[in-house]
Each structure stands twice: as structure tokens, then as C-alpha cells.
Amino acid sequence: MKPDYHSSNQQQSSSQLSRDQLELLIERYFACGLTEGQEAVLKRELASTPHQSDIIDEARATMSYYRVGQQVAARHQQWASRRTLLAVAASVTMLLGVGIAVWQLSEDRANECVAYVDGQKVTDDQVVMAMLSNELTAIGNAQSAIENNMMSQLHRIGTVLDENETDADNQ
Numbered sequence: 675m676k677p678d679y680h681s682s683n684q685q686q687s688s689s690q691l692s693r694d695q696l697e698l699l700i701e702r703y704f705a706c707g708l709t710e711g712q713e714a715v716l717k718r719e720l721a722s723t724p725h726q727s728d729i730i731d732e733a734r735a736t737m738s739y740y741r742v743g744q745q746v747a748a749r750h751q752q753w754a755s756r757r758t759l760l761a762v763a764a765s766v767t768m769l770l771g772v773g774i775a776v777w778q779l780s781e782d783r784a785n786e787c788v789a790y791v792d793g794q795k796v797t798d799d800q801v802v803m804a805m806l807s808n809e810l811t812a813i814g815n816a817q818s819a820i821e822n823n824m825m826s827q828l829h830r831i832g833t834v835l836d837e838n839e840t841d842a843d844n845q
Contacts, residue, residue, distance in 0.1 A: 747827075
């Protein structure tokens, strides 16, 4: 019968696990057999235990590496979210600007669409609308590229984590 040294968090905070108990907990962690509470206990124990062994060192390294991977992924997601927000803001600003320009011009000159490109006035409605359409398409493509890049980076991080887990299982 296995000892239940995870039933009370208060019990854990007041006493350290023996080396054998800690190694058993680590084995259960690598087998994905821990609850979130038990995993928290394991993390605290690894941070404070004086015990040393290969499996304890491996668990420390794995948990540290996993934490760094989570932080990197969070930063990438945060950056991608900001870029998406900026792309949306730029689109809204451009549409608002074109809408105001069209509205102002419609009061003076009915049915005339004007854009300025490199200091040149463009009054052909079809050309102006095509330019607007191209800009909106470019913004959408940039957003897709950012999302694909983020997913690729997250996939690479997951592959490295999987390789490390496989290497650990083979040892």
C-alpha cells in the first residue's frame, strides 16, 4: 500500500518528503499521474529539498525547461495579439479616414472618390477602391503570416519538449 502523503497540503508544508517518497512522486509526475495540487507540492519540494539524485535533478531541469517554454510561448502569444490588435486598429483607422474623405467630398462633389498616393491626386473611383482593397488584403495576409509564425514556433517548442520526454523515458 502506497503512503498517501498528498492528502493534506498543510501536512506537506510542515514536513519534507523522504528521498524515496520524492522519487516516487517524480515518477508519478513523469507518468502524468499527479493532480494539480500534487504537482504544486512536488514543485515546492524540488525547490527546497536537500536530497540529490539523477531523477531529482532531471525533474528540476524538466520543470524549469517547461516553465521557460511556457513563458516564451506566452510572450509570443502576447506579441501576436498586439500585432493583430494593431492590424485591426490600422484597418479601422484607414476605413474611417476613407469614409470621412468620401463624406466630405460628397458634399462638395457628388460621386467623386479621391486618394493621394505619393503626393499625387487619384480621382478614379475604381483605382481608389482597388487600392483600398489591396491594403485591406495586405493587412489580412500579415495577420495570417503572424498567426502561422506563432503556431510554428509553438510547434517547435512542443517538439523539443516531446523529444526531451522521450529521451527521459528511454533512460
